[in-house]
Amino acid sequence: MLELTTTRHNELIDPFFHAWGWEIPVYLFLGGLVAGMMIISGYFLFSGRYKETDCSCYYLPRLSFIFLSLGMLALFLDLEHKQYVWRLYTTFRVTSPMSWGSWILILVYPVLIANMLLRLPETTKQKIPLLKKISDKMNSSHNLIRNIGVINMFLGAMLGMYTGILLSSLGARPLWSTSILWLLFLMSGLSGAAAFVHLIAKNVYERELLAKADNGFLIIELFVIMLMIIGLVVSTQVHKEAAMLLLSGRYAAVFWVFVIFIGILIPLLLQLLAVNHKIHHTPLAPILVITGGIILRFVIVYAGEYSHWFIVK
Amino acid sequence: MNSLSRRKFLKITGATVGAAAVITGSGKALFKGADKVNKKIVKGIKKIPTYCDVCFWKCGAIAYVKDGKLWKIEGNPKDPLSKGRLCPRGTGGVSAHYDPERLNSPLIRKKERGEEKWVAVTWGEALDYIAKKMNKIKEKYGPESMALFSHGVGGTFLKHTIKAFGSRNITAPSFAQCRGPRETGFELTFGDVVGSPERTDIKNSKCLVLIGSHLGENMHNTQVQEFAEAVEKGTSIIVVDPRFSVAASKAKYYLPIKPGTDIALLLAWMNVIVKEKLYDIDYVNKYGFGFEQFAAEISQYTPEWAYPETGIEPELIRTTAREMALYKPATLVHPGRHTTWYGDDTQRSRAIALLNALMGSWGRKGGFYLPYNYSVPKYKYPPYPKPEHEPVDNPNHKYPFAEGELLSTGIREATITGKPYPIKGWMVYATNLTQSLPNREETIKAIQNLDLLVVVDIIPSEIAGWADVVLPEVTYLERYDELNTASFRQSFISLRQPVVDAPGDQKPNWWIAKQLAERLGLEKYYPWKDIEEYLDTRLKGAGLSLNELKKKGVVTGPKEPIYFDEGIEPEFYTPSGKIEFYSLQLAEAGFDPVPKYKRPEQPPPGYFRLLFGRAPVHTFSKTQSYPLLHHQMEENVLWVNTDVAKRFGLKNGEYIKLKNTDGVISNKIKVYATERIRTDCVFMVHGFGQTSKQLKSTYLRGASDSQLITRYNTDPIMGGTGMNVNFVTFEWEV
Amino acid sequence: MARYAMVIDTTKCVGCQDCVIACETENNVPEGYCRDWITTATSGKFPTVQLEIRSERCNHCSEPPCVTSCPTGASHIHDVGGVVLVNHDECIGCKACLASCPYDARFIHPDGYADKCTFCIHRVEKGEDPACVSVCPTHCMHFGDLDDPESEVSKLLKERKYHTNLPEAGTGPNIYYLI
Numbered sequence A: 001m002l003e004l005t006t007t008r009h010n011e012l013i014d015p016f017f018h019a020w021g022w023e024i025p026v027y028l029f030l031g032g033l034v035a036g037m038m039i040i041s042g043y044f045l046f047s048g049r050y051k052e053t054d055c056s057c058y059y060l061p062r063l064s065f066i067f068l069s070l071g072m073l074a075l076f077l078d079l080e081h082k083q084y085v086w087r088l089y090t091t092f093r094v095t096s097p098m099s100w101g102s103w104i105l106i107l108v109y110p111v112l113i114a115n116m117l118l119r120l121p122e123t124t125k126q127k128i129p130l131l132k133k134i135s136d137k138m139n140s141s142h143n144l145i146r147n148i149g150v151i152n153m154f155l156g157a158m159l160g161m162y163t164g165i166l167l168s169s170l171g172a173r174p175l176w177s178t179s180i181l182w183l184l185f186l187m188s189g190l191s192g193a194a195a196f197v198h199l200i201a202k203n204v205y206e207r208e209l210l211a212k213a214d215n216g217f218l219i220i221e222l223f224v225i226m227l228m229i230i231g232l233v234v235s236t237q238v239h240k241e242a243a244m245l246l247l248s249g250r251y252a253a254v255f256w257v258f259v260i261f262i263g264i265l266i267p268l269l270l271q272l273l274a275v276n277h278k279i280h281h282t283p284l285a286p287i288l289v290i291t292g293g294i295i296l297r298f299v300i301v302y303a304g305e306y307s308h309w310f311i312v313k
Numbered sequence B: 001m002n003s004l005s006r007r008k009f010l011k012i013t014g015a016t017v018g019a020a021a022v023i024t025g026s027g028k029a030l031f032k033g034a035d036k037v038n039k040k041i042v043k044g045i046k047k048i049p050t051y052c053d054v055c056f057w058k059c060g061a062i063a064y065v066k067d068g069k070l071w072k073i074e075g076n077p078k079d080p081l082s083k084g085r086l087c088p089r090g091t092g093g094v095s096a097h098y099d100p101e102r103l104n105s106p107l108i109r110k111k112e113r114g115e116e117k118w119v120a121v122t123w124g125e126a127l128d129y130i131a132k133k134m135n136k137i138k139e140k141y142g143p144e145s146m147a148l149f150s151h152g153v154g155g156t157f158l159k160h161t162i163k164a165f166g167s168r169n170i171t172a173p174s175f176a177q178c179r180g181p182r183e184t185g186f187e188l189t190f191g192d193v194v195g196s197p198e199r200t201d202i203k204n205s206k207c208l209v210l211i212g213s214h215l216g217e218n219m220h221n222t223q224v225q226e227f228a229e230a231v232e233k234g235t236s237i238i239v240v241d242p243r244f245s246v247a248a249s250k251a252k253y254y255l256p257i258k259p260g261t262d263i264a265l266l267l268a269w270m271n272v273i274v275k276e277k278l279y280d281i282d283y284v285n286k287y288g289f290g291f292e293q294f295a296a297e298i299s300q301y302t303p304e305w306a307y308p309e310t311g312i313e314p315e316l317i318r319t320t321a322r323e324m325a326l327y328k329p330a331t332l333v334h335p336g337r338h339t340t341w342y343g344d345d346t347q348r349s350r351a352i353a354l355l356n357a358l359m360g361s362w363g364r365k366g367g368f369y370l371p372y373n374y375s376v377p378k379y380k381y382p383p384y385p386k387p388e389h390e391p392v393d394n395p396n397h398k399y400p401f402a403e404g405e406l407l408s409t410g411i412r413e414a415t416i417t418g419k420p421y422p423i424k425g426w427m428v429y430a431t432n433l434t435q436s437l438p439n440r441e442e443t444i445k446a447i448q449n450l451d452l453l454v455v456v457d458i459i460p461s462e463i464a465g466w467a468d469v470v471l472p473e474v475t476y477l478e479r480y481d482e483l484n485t486a487s488f489r490q491s492f493i494s495l496r497q498p499v500v501d502a503p504g505d506q507k508p509n510w511w512i513a514k515q516l517a518e519r520l521g522l523e524k525y526y527p528w529k530d531i532e533e534y535l536d537t538r539l540k541g542a543g544l545s546l547n548e549l550k551k552k553g554v555v556t557g558p559k560e561p562i563y564f565d566e567g568i569e570p571e572f573y574t575p576s577g578k579i580e581f582y583s584l585q586l587a588e589a590g591f592d593p594v595p596k597y598k599r600p601e602q603p604p605p606g607y608f609r610l611l612f613g614r615a616p617v618h619t620f621s622k623t624q625s626y627p628l629l630h631h632q633m634e635e636n637v638l639w640v641n642t643d644v645a646k647r648f649g650l651k652n653g654e655y656i657k658l659k660n661t662d663g664v665i666s667n668k669i670k671v672y673a674t675e676r677i678r679t680d681c682v683f684m685v686h687g688f689g690q691t692s693k694q695l696k697s698t699y700l701r702g703a704s705d706s707q708l709i710t711r712y713n714t715d716p717i718m719g720g721t722g723m724n725v726n727f728v729t730f731e732w733e734v
Numbered sequence C: 001m002a003r004y005a006m007v008i009d010t011t012k013c014v015g016c017q018d019c020v021i022a023c024e025t026e027n028n029v030p031e032g033y034c035r036d037w038i039t040t041a042t043s044g045k046f047p048t049v050q051l052e053i054r055s056e057r058c059n060h061c062s063e064p065p066c067v068t069s070c071p072t073g074a075s076h077i078h079d080v081g082g083v084v085l086v087n088h089d090e091c092i093g094c095k096a097c098l099a100s101c102p103y104d105a106r107f108i109h110p111d112g113y114a115d116k117c118t119f120c121i122h123r124v125e126k127g128e129d130p131a132c133v134s135v136c137p138t139h140c141m142h143f144g145d146l147d148d149p150e151s152e153v154s155k156l157l158k159e160r161k162y163h164t165n166l167p168e169a170g171t172g173p174n175i176y177y178l179i
C-alpha cells in the first residue's frame, strides 16, 4: 500500500480538483442543445419543410439565440478574471479548444441570425421595415435558404462536437481523455434538442418524426457511452479507475439513476411505446431526456475533475 | 560531592577567546541602513541583520524591509549557526510581526482567573499595579516568594530585575522538561554538559546513532544542516525510534524499539562492544575510570536478554553494535535534547554517554567537539542582595544532582504546598506553562494560590489567559535583546536588533524590566539609559561596538582547535578527573553507579502509549497562529498504526478523541493511519489543541498532548519529569 | 538556448516545508495558497518502510498542456530557459490550464488570474537561485540549465538515478527527483 500525503491546500484544487461549478456544465448543456436545434432546424430548411407554416424551424433559431446567449452568460460567469474576457478575441490559439470554441460561437451568431431573418415575427416586420426587406429578399432565393440550412447544420455540428472536445483535450483528467466524448456530447445534444422540439412542436407529424429521431439518438448515445466506458476500462489503470467512478464509484448512483435510467432508458421506452401508438405521447419522456442531458454534463464534468493520475514513482 | 560544574569549562574556553580576540571579517559595512528603519517609510529594499527567535537556536538572519514593510527573512551567510539558511520556522517568522491576533496593550484581569476577561490599561497603570503587588509579597513573605519563569534570551533583563528584587527562584521548562537529564548524565560521566547548541560533530561523524532525536522534524537548524551533510556523505545512520521518523527514512538501520526500553538496548550494545573488545581500548584505558566494574556489571546484558524487552532482534543489536565500532571514534551516539521521557532519563543519558565513551567519541572528530564562546565582559552592576533562603525548587536536595538550572516543577510544587516557603507571585516570560509543564491541573492549582500572576507574551497565549496582568511584548523583529555568545565550533557573537516598528502599544522586555525595576526602587541596577547603551558598553568591553554589530549582525572569533587530536589537553571535570564508567558519586547518593534497566509500566489492554514530538513548521505551542506557519499545519493529527486503525475501525482523516487512564478526554483530532508507527503507541505533535479563546486561529485546533499528560515520573537523580508515561484510548463521541 | 530544471535529492530532503514558506514570502503568495508543496509517499509494512519526500511544484513541462489549452496565450513558454509563465493581464481565468495540468500545479490567484511557480524567474534572471532552492536547509535542491552539460543539474542527472513525476502523462516534466 502506498500512503500519499501532501501539504498542498489550494482552493479549487484540494482535497480534489474542482475548478468548475455549475456554470460550465450548464454552458456545455446549452451549447449542446443549441447545436442539436441548429442541426434540426437546418435540416428542416435544407429539406424544404420550412414551407409548412407550423414548422419548428420558425422559432428554433430564436430560442437557440436565447439559449446560446444564456450559455455564454454562464461561461462568462465562470471566468475568474472577467475584465479581461476580450482577450479571447485578440488572438486565435490553434491548440486550444476553448479558443476554437469562442471563435465558433462568433460564427454561430450570424448564422443563427440569418436563420432568424428568414422568418421574422410580424411585429418585428412592422416595426423595422428594413428587416422585412432583407427577410423578403432572402426568402426569394430557395438556394440561399438551403445554404443557410446547410451552414446551420454544419456549425451546429461543430458546436456540438466542440463541447465534447473541450473536455477531452484536457488530458490531465483521465475520464475526459477519450476520443469519443465529442460524439457523446453531439448525440446528447441532438437527443436533447429532438426532445425539446418534440415537447414544443405544434405539428403532429413533426412530433412523431422527432420522437422517432430521438429514439435513434438515444440508442446511439447509449451505445457511445458503452464504447466510451469500454475504451476507458481497457486502457491504463488510471483510466479504468476513472471509468469506475461512473460504474461503481463516487458518481455511480447519479450516473446510473439519472443519466442511464431516467435520462435514456425510461424515455426511450416511453417514446417507443408512443411511436408505436401503444400509449399517448407524453411530455414526460422529453422532459426526462432533457433532464438526463443536463445531468450528464454535470456528471461528466464533476467526475472528470475528480478523476486523476496518481502520482506514483 | 556533586559540585561538578561547566563553569570551569566555560572559564577555560572564555579565556582562550579573550586572549585571542582576533576578529575575522573586514569591518566593511555589509548592510546599509540598519539604523532608521520605518519611522518614516523608506523606499526600496533594506537588509537588516539580526538573529532569529522562533526557537532558542538563535540563528543569524537578515531581514528584508521593502518600502518600509517587512518582506522576508533569510539566513545570514556569515553566521556559523545558520550558514545563510534558516529553518522553516525562521523563514516563516516574519509572520509573527503580522500575526493579527497579537496582544496590543497591557491588560488587567477583570473577572475570575482563567475567564479571559480583561480591561485594557496603560503601561504606567499596569507596571504600578505589578510593583505594588510585588512589594506586598515582599513585605509579607519575603522577596523569594516572587518567582520568574522565563524561557529564552529575551528574559535576560527580567531575570536581572528579579535578582535585584531579591529572588533566585528563576526557572524555565527547558530544563526539567527538556535537556536536564542529558546534561546531568553527561556531566556525571564526562564532567561536562552537552550544552546548547549541542556540541555534536554530526557533519564529521561516520556513524550517527539517533535515539529518538528526530532530526528533520526537530528543526534545530545547524543540526539538520549537518545531518543532511552526513546523509550525503553516506554516513552510516542508525535510528532507534518507535515511530518511523523522517530520520529513520534516511537510516541504514532502523530499530523499531518498544517505547521506554532504550536502556536495555544501550546496555546490550555495550555488552557486545565490550565482550567483543570493539571499544577504543587506548582511549578507555587512558581516560576511563571504573571500567572493570562497569564491564563486569554489563556482562549480564546480552542481546538475547534485551530482545524481549526492546523487541529488537539480537542479531540486529549485534550488527549495529559492530557497525558503530567500525567507525569509531567518529561514531556519534546523539545525546538527544528533549530527554525527559520515563523518569529514568539521567541513567539513559548516562548510558548514551558511556556508549560514546566506549567509542572514544568525546573530544574527537565526528563525535563531541570542544566548543568556544566569545568572551564579552558582563555589564558591571551593583551586587544583588543575598537571598535569605535557598531556591525553593529542590528542598533538602531531594534530587541531589539537580544542578545548573532550577526545577520548574519544583517551584510549582512549592507554590501549591507553600513549602519550604510560600511562592505568591509568578512572573512568566515567554513560556506557555499550561502547555509545557506536565499535568495542567497542577499548574492551575498553583496559579490559584498566587497573589500575582504576570504574563509577558506577544499573543494571548494559554498561560496569558490565567494572568492577573498581561504585558504585550514586541516580537523579536521589533526589539534589541541580549547578545548571543553561545558556545559553538567557533566563537561568535551576534546581535538582535529591531527590523520594523511594533504595530501597537507593545514594549520590549528590556524596557519592561527597567521600568518595573524603577518602580520597585531598584533603579541603581539600571545605570544605562537604554539597551543600545547597554549593548554598546558590553561590546566595547570586547573591542567591538554596537554600530559594527548593527551592520554585520555576526562577528566570529578565530578558528581554534576543537578536538583532542588537534592538541587540546583532555580534561574531565569529574571527581576522578576521568570518564566515569563507574560513578562513585551516584553510588554514594544511593543510585546505580552503572545504569540498570527497569521495565517501564505497560499500557492496560486497549490503551496505547502517548508519544509526542515536533513538526518542522512549528515551535512548541507558540507559532500556531503565525499566519505563514499556521497555513502549513493548522492542526495536529494522531498517528496510529494501520493495523490498529483497522482493528478499532478508525478511518483515516476522521475526527476522534482520546481518553487517558485518568479519564481526561482530549479535544478532537484527525486520525492518521500509517505504517510509520508501532502498534503499541500513538503519536502527536506537541503544541496544538490550545484553549485560549482569544487565539481564534488555534482555539481547539487539534489535540493537546499536554492535556493528556496527567502523569509523569520524576527522575530521582535530577528531578526531570518523564512525560512519555501516559496511556490513551480512542473515544468516538466527537 | 537554456533549459532550466530542478534536480531535487529526495535522499536528503526532510520534508521541512522551508521551500514552501520561502516561496510564500519571496513571491507574496496570497495567504492560504501555495506554489510548491511537499508530498510524502510511504510504502512498505512497518517496520520495513520507505519514504519518498518530494518538494513539488509546476514542472515547467517541455510539452506543457496548460499552454496548449490556454485560449488567450496568457500561459506561455518564456524566452529564457523554457520556463512556463502566465501573463496576468492576458488571462481570463477560464481555468482550462488548471484542468489540463496533471500535477494540479496551478491555482486561481484571488485577483482572478491563473498562478503558479515561476521558477523565480525574477531571481534567476539576476543570477540567483530560486527562493526555495536557496533557502533549503538540507541543500537538497539544485537549479540550473540542462542544456549546459557542465551545469550541476546535468552532472547530477548523469551521476545519479532519478525519476520525474508522471512521465506517462507525456508532458515532459523538468523537475527531477534523485533517488
Ligand SMILES: Nc1nc2c(c(=O)[nH]1)N[C@H]1C(S)=C(S)[C@@H](COP(=O)(O)OP(=O)(O)OC[C@H]3O[C@@H](n4cnc5c(=O)[nH]c(N)nc54)[C@H](O)[C@@H]3O)O[C@H]1N2
Residues within 6 Å of the ligand: B055, B089, B178, B179, B211, B212, B213, B214, B215, B217, B218, B219, B220, B240, B241, B242, B243, B245, B257, B258, B259, B260, B261, B262, B336, B337, B338, B339, B341, B611, B612, B613, B614, B615, B616, B617, B618, B619, B620, B683, B724
Ligand atoms: N520544528 C521544531 N524543532 C524543534 C523544536 C520545536 O519546537 N519545533 N524544539 C526544539 C527543542 S527545545 C527540543 S528539546 C528538541 C526536541 O527534539 P528531540 O530531542 O529530537 O526530541 P525527542 O523527545 O527525541 O523527540 C521525540 C521522538 O522520540 C521518539 N520517541 C518517543 N518515545 C521514545 C522511546 O521510548 N524511545 C526512543 N528511542 N524514541 C522515542 C518519538 O517517536 C519522536 O520521534 O527539538 C528542538 N527542535
Ligand SMILES: Nc1nc2c(c(=O)[nH]1)N[C@H]1C(S)=C(S)[C@@H](COP(=O)(O)OP(=O)(O)OC[C@H]3O[C@@H](n4cnc5c(=O)[nH]c(N)nc54)[C@H](O)[C@@H]3O)O[C@H]1N2
Residues within 6 Å of the ligand: B053, B151, B154, B173, B174, B175, B177, B178, B179, B337, B338, B429, B430, B431, B432, B433, B435, B436, B437, B438, B456, B457, B458, B459, B461, B462, B463, B473, B474, B475, B476, B612, B613, B619, B620, B621, B622, B623, B686, B705, B706, B709, B723
Ligand atoms: N507536553 C509537552 N510538554 C513539553 C514538551 C513537549 O514536547 N510536550 N517539550 C518540552 C520542551 S523540550 C521544552 S524546551 C519546553 C518549551 O516550553 P515553552 O518555553 O513554554 O515553549 P512554548 O510552548 O513555545 O511557549 C512559549 C511562549 O512564549 C510566547 N512568546 C513567543 N515569542 C515571545 C516573545 O518574543 N516575547 C514574549 N514575552 N513571549 C513570547 C509564546 O506566545 C508562548 O506563549 O516545553 C517542554 N514541555
Ligand code: SF4
Residues within 6 Å of the ligand: B052, B053, B054, B055, B056, B057, B058, B059, B086, B087, B088, B089, B090, B091, B219, B220, B221, B222
Ligand atoms: S532553528 Fe529555526 S526557528 Fe530556531 S533560531 Fe534557527 S531559524 Fe529560527
Ligand code: SF4
Residues within 6 Å of the ligand: C012, C013, C014, C015, C016, C017, C018, C019, C020, C038, C055, C135, C136, C137, C138, C139, C140, C141
Ligand atoms: S526545504 Fe529542502 S529539505 Fe525542506 S522540504 Fe523543501 S526540499 Fe525538502
Ligand code: SF4
Residues within 6 Å of the ligand: C057, C058, C059, C060, C061, C064, C065, C066, C067, C084, C100, C101, C102, C103, C104, C105, C106, C116, C171
Ligand atoms: S506542471 Fe502543469 S502548469 Fe506546470 S508546465 Fe506542466 S502542465 Fe503546465
Ligand code: SF4
Residues within 6 Å of the ligand: C066, C069, C070, C071, C072, C073, C074, C075, C086, C090, C091, C092, C093, C094, C095, C096, C097, C098, C113, C114
Ligand atoms: S485561466 Fe488564464 S492562463 Fe489559464 S487557460 Fe485560462 S486564460 Fe489561459
Ligand code: SF4
Residues within 6 Å of the ligand: C022, C023, C024, C026, C027, C035, C036, C057, C116, C117, C118, C119, C120, C121, C130, C131, C132, C133
Ligand atoms: S521556484 Fe520560486 S516560484 Fe517556484 S516554487 Fe520555488 S520559490 Fe516558488
Ligand SMILES: [Mo]
Residues within 6 Å of the ligand: B174, B177, B178, B179, B337, B338
Ligand atoms: Mo527543549
